[in-house]
Amino acid sequence: MEARLITELLEQYLDRQSAPLKLRIRIYLALRQAILDRALAPGTKLPPTRSLAEDLGMGRNTVVRAYEQLLVEGYIESRTGDGSYVSEAAQGGLRRSPPKRLLGTRREGLSRRGSIVAANATSSVVQRGAFMPGVPDIDAFPFAIWRRLLGKYHSAEQGHLLNYAHTGYGPLKVMLANYLRVTRMMPVDPKQVIIINGSHQAIDLCARLLADHGDRAWIEDPGYWGARNVLVAAGLQVTPIPLDAKGLAPTVEDWALPPRLIFCSPSSQYPTGTVLSLDRRIQLLENADHVGSWIIEDDYDNELHFHERPIGSLFGLANKQRVIYLGTFSKVMFPGIRLAYLVVPEDLVEAFVIGNSELYRGGRLAEQAALAEFIDEGHFTAHIKRMRSLYAERRETLLSAMQSRLGDVVMPSGSQAGLQLLYRFNQPIDDTMVAAQALAEGVICRPLSLYYLNQEARQPGMNLGFAAVPVERIGPATDILTRVIERHLK
Amino acid sequence: MEARLITELLEQYLDRQSAPLKLRIRIYLALRQAILDRALAPGTKLPPTRSLAEDLGMGRNTVVRAYEQLLVEGYIESRTGDGSYVSEAAQGGLRRSPPKRLLGTRREGLSRRGSIVAANATSSVVQRGAFMPGVPDIDAFPFAIWRRLLGKYHSAEQGHLLNYAHTGYGPLKVMLANYLRVTRMMPVDPKQVIIINGSHQAIDLCARLLADHGDRAWIEDPGYWGARNVLVAAGLQVTPIPLDAKGLAPTVEDWALPPRLIFCSPSSQYPTGTVLSLDRRIQLLENADHVGSWIIEDDYDNELHFHERPIGSLFGLANKQRVIYLGTFSKVMFPGIRLAYLVVPEDLVEAFVIGNSELYRGGRLAEQAALAEFIDEGHFTAHIKRMRSLYAERRETLLSAMQSRLGDVVMPSGSQAGLQLLYRFNQPIDDTMVAAQALAEGVICRPLSLYYLNQEARQPGMNLGFAAVPVERIGPATDILTRVIERHLK
Numbered sequence: 008m009e010a011r012l013i014t015e016l017l018e019q020y021l022d023r024q025s026a027p028l029k030l031r032i033r034i035y036l037a038l039r040q041a042i043l044d045r046a047l048a049p050g051t052k053l054p055p056t057r058s059l060a061e062d063l064g065m066g067r068n069t070v071v072r073a074y075e076q077l078l079v080e081g082y083i084e085s086r087t088g089d090g091s092y093v094s095e096a097a098q099g100g101l102r103r104s105p106p107k108r109l110l111g112t113r114r115e116g117l118s119r120r121g122s123i124v125a126a127n128a129t130s131s132v133v134q135r136g137a138f139m140p141g142v143p144d145i146d147a148f149p150f151a152i153w154r155r156l157l158g159k160y161h162s163a164e165q166g167h168l169l170n171y172a173h174t175g176y177g178p179l180k181v182m183l184a185n186y187l188r189v190t191r192m193m194p195v196d197p198k199q200v201i202i203i204n205g206s207h208q209a210i211d212l213c214a215r216l217l218a219d220h221g222d223r224a225w226i227e228d229p230g231y232w233g234a235r236n237v238l239v240a241a242g243l244q245v246t247p248i249p250l251d252a253k254g255l256a257p258t259v260e261d262w263a264l265p266p267r268l269i270f271c272s273p274s275s276q277y278p279t280g281t282v283l284s285l286d287r288r289i290q291l292l293e294n295a296d297h298v299g300s301w302i303i304e305d306d307y308d309n310e311l312h313f314h315e316r317p318i319g320s321l322f323g324l325a326n327k328q329r330v331i332y333l334g335t336f337s338k339v340m341f342p343g344i345r346l347a348y349l350v351v352p353e354d355l356v357e358a359f360v361i362g363n364s365e366l367y368r369g370g371r372l373a374e375q376a377a378l379a380e381f382i383d384e385g386h387f388t389a390h391i392k393r394m395r396s397l398y399a400e401r402r403e404t405l406l407s408a409m410q411s412r413l414g415d416v417v418m419p420s421g422s423q424a425g426l427q428l429l430y431r432f433n434q435p436i437d438d439t440m441v442a443a444q445a446l447a448e449g450v451i452c453r454p455l456s457l458y459y460l461n462q463e464a465r466q467p468g469m470n471l472g473f474a475a476v477p478v479e480r481i482g483p484a485t486d487i488l489t490r491v492i493e494r495h496l497k
Numbered sequence: 498m499e500a501r502l503i504t505e506l507l508e509q510y511l512d513r514q515s516a517p518l519k520l521r522i523r524i525y526l527a528l529r530q531a532i533l534d535r536a537l538a539p540g541t542k543l544p545p546t547r548s549l550a551e552d553l554g555m556g557r558n559t560v561v562r563a564y565e566q567l568l569v570e571g572y573i574e575s576r577t578g579d580g581s582y583v584s585e586a587a588q589g590g591l592r593r594s595p596p597k598r599l600l601g602t603r604r605e606g607l608s609r610r611g612s613i614v615a616a617n618a619t620s621s622v623v624q625r626g627a628f629m630p631g632v633p634d635i636d637a638f639p640f641a642i643w644r645r646l647l648g649k650y651h652s653a654e655q656g657h658l659l660n661y662a663h664t665g666y667g668p669l670k671v672m673l674a675n676y677l678r679v680t681r682m683m684p685v686d687p688k689q690v691i692i693i694n695g696s697h698q699a700i701d702l703c704a705r706l707l708a709d710h711g712d713r714a715w716i717e718d719p720g721y722w723g724a725r726n727v728l729v730a731a732g733l734q735v736t737p738i739p740l741d742a743k744g745l746a747p748t749v750e751d752w753a754l755p756p757r758l759i760f761c762s763p764s765s766q767y768p769t770g771t772v773l774s775l776d777r778r779i780q781l782l783e784n785a786d787h788v789g790s791w792i793i794e795d796d797y798d799n800e801l802h803f804h805e806r807p808i809g810s811l812f813g814l815a816n817k818q819r820v821i822y823l824g825t826f827s828k829v830m831f832p833g834i835r836l837a838y839l840v841v842p843e844d845l846v847e848a849f850v851i852g853n854s855e856l857y858r859g860g861r862l863a864e865q866a867a868l869a870e871f872i873d874e875g876h877f878t879a880h881i882k883r884m885r886s887l888y889a890e891r892r893e894t895l896l897s898a899m900q901s902r903l904g905d906v907v908m909p910s911g912s913q914a915g916l917q918l919l920y921r922f923n924q925p926i927d928d929t930m931v932a933a934q935a936l937a938e939g940v941i942c943r944p945l946s947l948y949y950l951n952q953e954a955r956q957p958g959m960n961l962g963f964a965a966v967p968v969e970r971i972g973p974a975t976d977i978l979t980r981v982i983e984r985h986l987k
Contacts, residue, residue, distance in 0.1 A: 028678060028679075029679065032678075032679070032682060035682065036682065039809075043779075043814075076809070079808065080775060080808060080809050081774055081775035081776075082775060094775070096774060096775045096776045116844070116845075117706055117707060117845075117848055118705065118706060118707050118708050118709040118712070118757075119709050120705055120706075120709055120710075121705060121706035121707060121848060121852060122848075124705070124706065124848075124851065124852050124855050124856065125706070125847070125848040125851045125852060127855075128851040128854070128855060135656075135657065135660060142660060142661070145653065145656040145659050145660065146653045146656060147653075148653065148659075150651055150652045150653055153651055154647075154648040154651050154652070157644075157647055157648070157651060158644040158647070158648060161640055161643055161644050161647060162640045162644070163635065163636045163637075163638065163640055166625075166635040166636060167625065168833060169635050169638075169831040169832070169833040169834075170625060170632060170635065170831065170832050170833055171632070171827075171832040171833065172833065188518060188522070189519065189522070192522060192525065192526065192566075194518075204694055204835070204857070205857065205858050205860065206858070207855075207856060207857050207858040208857055211856065211857075215608065215610055215611060215614070215730050216607055216608060216610075216611035216614065216615070217607060217608050217611060218608050219608040219609050219610055220610075220710045220732050222608070233855070233858065236855040236856070237855070237856060240705050240852075240855075240856055242710050242732055267608075284571060284586060285570060285571035285572060285584070285586045286571075286586045289533075318569065318570060319529075319566070319570050324529075324533075337661075337860075341659040341660065342659070342660050342661040342860055343658060343659040343660055343661065343662065343860035343861055343862055343863060344659075344860065344861075345694070345858075345860040345861050354606070355606075355607075357615070358607055358611060358612075358614075358615040361614065361615045361618040362611060362614050362615060362730075364618070365614050365617070365618060365697075365723070365726040365727070365730075366614065366697060366701065366726070366727060366730055367694070367695065367697050367698055367701075368695050368696070368697040368723065368835075370695065370827075370832055370833035370834065370835040371833055371834075371835050372833055373833060
């Protein structure tokens with residue numbers, strides 16, 4: 008092919024490019040595409056870089072670098088003393104037709120489980136404002152201290168904390184074991200503590216190490232939407248178990264199809280706030296032991312209780328080691344920190360350490376070291392204490408604002424813990440419509456019906472987060488909510 | 498029961514306790530266990546706190562707090578004006594026997610997939626020292642800059658970066674899209690970039706969104722051990738595909754059982770360093786498109802190449818969008834940072850954003866913001882440049898140290914990129930024995946045979962990481978290695 012034709016051809020390819028790229032990359036891409044399209048056939052001799060550069064009106068070096076790149080990647084070959092040629096290799100793949108047996112096996116797009124996850128997105132794009140549930144007040148966090156500690160452990164001297172890690176940071180495990188012993192009556196050896204990047208990952212780890220594809224998992228209904236999606240994506244068959252006033256209420260029929268995993272929040276059920284009663288706890292532990300179920304106890308916000316003492320953990324009550332305890336730093340520190348922990352029975356320690364390392368590859372020891380020192384220096388407990396009294400005031404404000412405006416229409420439910428209050432309606436109402444209209448007026452109010460898996464069991468309600476709402480914002484936001492609800496009831 | 502008997506009973510329970518707990522918790526646990534054991538039957542009246550405290554020789558307040566806790570949790574009941582009684586509820590569970598149908602369904606311990614993961618642990622407890630492969634030199638990282646940026650984004654004013662996040666930090670995606678456009682010839686829209694907590698999580702996300710339980714996944718053999726375990730834990734049937742001098746070499750028979758996922762490292766195969774040839778690239782893309790396979794392109798250390806220009810990415814070559822590109826910050830920043838990214842075809846963007854949020858719950862935007870500014874201010878490129886020349890020197894040192902000592906016995910293989918060099922033996926040798934003995938003498942030398950899934954295909958070799966080894970340490974460590982190998986060859 009004549010050099011002039013090649014220049015014209017390349018000009019056409021250059022014209023077709025839309026992205027604003029550097030010239031060196033543009034000429035590379037034009038040449039490459041021409042070769043791939045066979046517009047420049049194998050064996051074609053390319054013009055010398057000097058003349059091509061002149062014809063295209065660009066610097067010679069630009070063309071030289073494009074040629075070099077194509078050479079390295081095998082699109083062109085250099086014959087000593089004779090210039091550059093389009094290589095045979097570039098056409099290699101095209102000559103072979105794929106084996107016939109392949110026809111008809113094509114399957115597009117997402118996997119079945121991927122489609123389910125994508126279609127059931129329940130985490131909200133909106134994550135801030137009155138009354139977003141489940142989020143703490145970040146403004147009051149002692150960031151100056153946290154910055155100091157983060158900085159301390161991000162240095163070349165602390166290189167051992169900045170590499171891959173096989174297991175979590177030892178001193179943090181010791182701190183947590185002590186903390187759980189005192190606050191949750193849990194006899195815990197530090198080695199039983201597994202540090203994880205957030206609760207979702209923790210649930211996922213349990214699902215994969217303890218259950219196989221197709222195994223049954225129970226979740227509370229209504230319950231935490233996040234757990235459901237994680238369990239489904241791990242291939243488990245998720246069964247919703249209803250609640251009553253004493254908490255999770257599986258029937259004899261439910262137990263007849265025993266679950267491999269039971270995901271529950273006994274201290275303060277999410278979102279109802281129900282505390283699992285003692286007799287139910289004992290029964291749950293006994294039956295789980297009898298049929299060989301593992302219980303995941305999600306203790307997501309028990310640090311933030313408003314009565315004198317927290318409820319004892321299920322883990323601490325269990326003699327037979329069928330309980331895996333899940334705690335998080337999202338509510339006490341800040342959600343973006345993405346640190347949570349599992350406490351596992353001794354028999355499972357080794358498998359969980361290995362599994363955590365193999366499935367997610369460890370790291371982030373510097374953050375864990377900062378957190379350990381944060382706890383050790385007393386900032387953790389001090390922050391919890393400070394937030395408890397701040398949240399208690401906001402909680403009281405919301406309770407009385409709701410009582411004075413909507414006392415006849417709604418009723419608060421649940422425990423004395425957490426960052427949110429669940430209100431149930433005394434009369435039928437479409438809570439998703441209420442939520443949509445409230446959101447349109449700037450107030451987040453998660454409808455209770457959203458938390459149900461069993462659609463027939465749905466009851467209307469509102470899950471209202473108060474923790475991150477300044478006291479003076481609570482009244483006005485409640486006013487908006489009241490107007491929306493009154494409009495619906497008329 | 499007489500108060501005196503109750504005191505004696507509790508003393509026995511207290512004596513049995515081994516853990517060094519606070520007195521308040523000890524008396525609580527003793528009472529609770531006595532109730533659970535029915536040593537204190539339902540309806541038993543407990544002694545007044547004052548007298549029990551005297552009998553046990555402890556402060557009254559200690560006993561009061563234990564009683565209060567038991568009351569809150571439902572173990573005891575308070576009858577107004579008449580003291581505390583062991584509640585009926587505490588025995589509630591015990592009276593009911595589990596349904597008969599449950600018998601025989603018990604299954605212990607780990608799941609099948611969990612057992613496989615736990616039994617195939619290949620990540621090493623030892624992560625530092627000559628010649629640990631895959632780790633960068635952390636000492637040379639500009640931590641002062643990184644601390645400043647981390648600090649900047651960890652403050653109450655940046656609260657929006659410290660909450661849960663639905664998607665990654667936008668400006669970081671823009672930075673990465675620009676970076677990939679220039680360095681990897683990839684036309685990328687920022688929205689196609691998905692920020693992930695490390696490569697393992699990225700592989701896991703692909704496996705679950707794109708493949709179902711039982712689907713086939715190809716991995717390179719030898720290949721990256723980490724991918725194998727992640728894919729197995731996602732329920733995929735992993736098929737090892739051998740390599741030849743041109744890289745991944747699937748046969749027509751292999752294609753006849755088409756894979757749903759193909760995990761590969763075309764720019765610099767791990768651990769052999771082989772660059773996938775152009776004809777193989779084209780053929781792989783065509784066949785994958787024809788049978789509907791997704792290709793995961795692991796571009797784990799292409800930033801650290803030692804020739805003038807990096808190899809173009811498979812993603813950039815693909816017209817039909819069957820490639821998902823995987824990049825990591827572990828090698829250029831530091832491994833403990835746990836940040837990686839996927840670049841997905843446009844059609845998959847929404848599903849990947851949702852899936853990432855649902856399965857792992859987003860956060861860590863402050864780190865991502867720090868990283869974006871680190872890139873924007875030019876520190877990222879400057880650091881890569883600095884490390885490239887540092888690593889090039891170490892690489893040359895290792896090459897000549899090995900050549901002079903073991904030039905007749907081993908041969909380096911592979912590309913001009915990466916943090917490690919693969920050496921193959923010219924003669925049969927048990928490389929795992931060599932590795933074990935070298936480790937005993939303080940030198941890490943990962944045996945090549947460890948990276949094979951197909952045991953019959955195993956060839957002996959050593960994967961030697963040089964990047965984190967100071968130049969002056971390379972000679973002495975090579976001496977040790979040489980002595981161990983010579984001992985074996987005799």
